[in-house]
Amino acid sequence: MKVAVLSGKGGTGKTLVAVNLAAAAEKCTYIDADVEAPNGYLFFKPTETQSRNVTVKIPYVDDLKCTGCRKCVEFCKFNALAYIHNRLMVFEDICHSCGGCLLVCPENALNEKEKPIGEIVTGNSQSVSLKLGKMNLGESTGVPIIKALLEDIQDPVVIDGPPGSACTVMETIKNVDYCVLVAEPTEFGKHNLAMVHELLKGYGKPFGVVLNKTTDQDNPSKEYCTEENIPILMEIPYDEKLGRLNSEGLIAVREDVHYKTLFEQLYQKIEIGGRS
Structure with a gap:
């Protein structure tokens, strides 16, 4: 259960x-x-702990391929993209990693990279196994960490x-x-x-x-x-x-x-x- x-x-x-x-x-x-403020470990005091990063995919721009068509900017409902001073800018902190901008780019000027947003820590306390998620400060959502948990x-x-x-x-x-x-x-x-x-x-x-x-x-x-x-x-x-x-x-x-x-x-x- x-x-x-x-x-x-x-x-x-x-x-x-x-x-x-x-x-x-x-x-x-x-x-x-409770990835923004996990505190269960303070009670269980786990041993044999291990940790691993949780990452999401965010876009980055190939400036040589980008023609400034702004189709990706128009697509992004989170305003994570903007075309400023003849250059496409990606605001990583508000990107929701949907990948849609890559699909609408006619020049294939957008690719993806991994961005760490937190970590998962595992351990043991008597007969209880622990898994806890920690979200990095400033991240917009902890959903990917909870999915991984x-x-x-x-x-x-x-x-x-x-x-x-x-x-x-x-x-x-x-x-x-x-x-x-x-x-x-x-x-x-x-x-x-x-x-x-x-x-x-x-x-x-x-x-x-x-x-x-x-x-x-x-x-x-x-x-x-x-x-x-x-x-x-x-x-x-x-x-x-x-x-x-x-x-x-x-x-x-x-x-x-x-x-x-x-x-x-x-x-x-x-x-x-x-x-x-």
């Missing part, structure tokens, strides 16, 4: 849930697809997804079996939960919600789940001990029997939900 853990924004406890869910599943692959993976898999509902999230959930949404008990948390909920409805993916940092006070996120008939998989109370473990980069499942039991039960509920 492939499980994606999502949230409408950062800071809800998404990584807390993803890390502990992977640890509770024991023999599991944990994938950190999700290649050749074997079940069971827990994916720590990017926050929000952008293209990176859509790429993350494309082939998963179940999605876990993590929400905090605030109006802002409710708003962002609704945003991701709308995305998942469009994909037809089974999902449930983990309510984090719950107290005896009103919980707008819980109210939203009730109104929308969204299954609540687990409520994690606001707990000073859990907060301390998390701040010290420790995995609660490996430190506390109570939380080991709770996350094992959560994984069982997800397995049932993914099969139904």
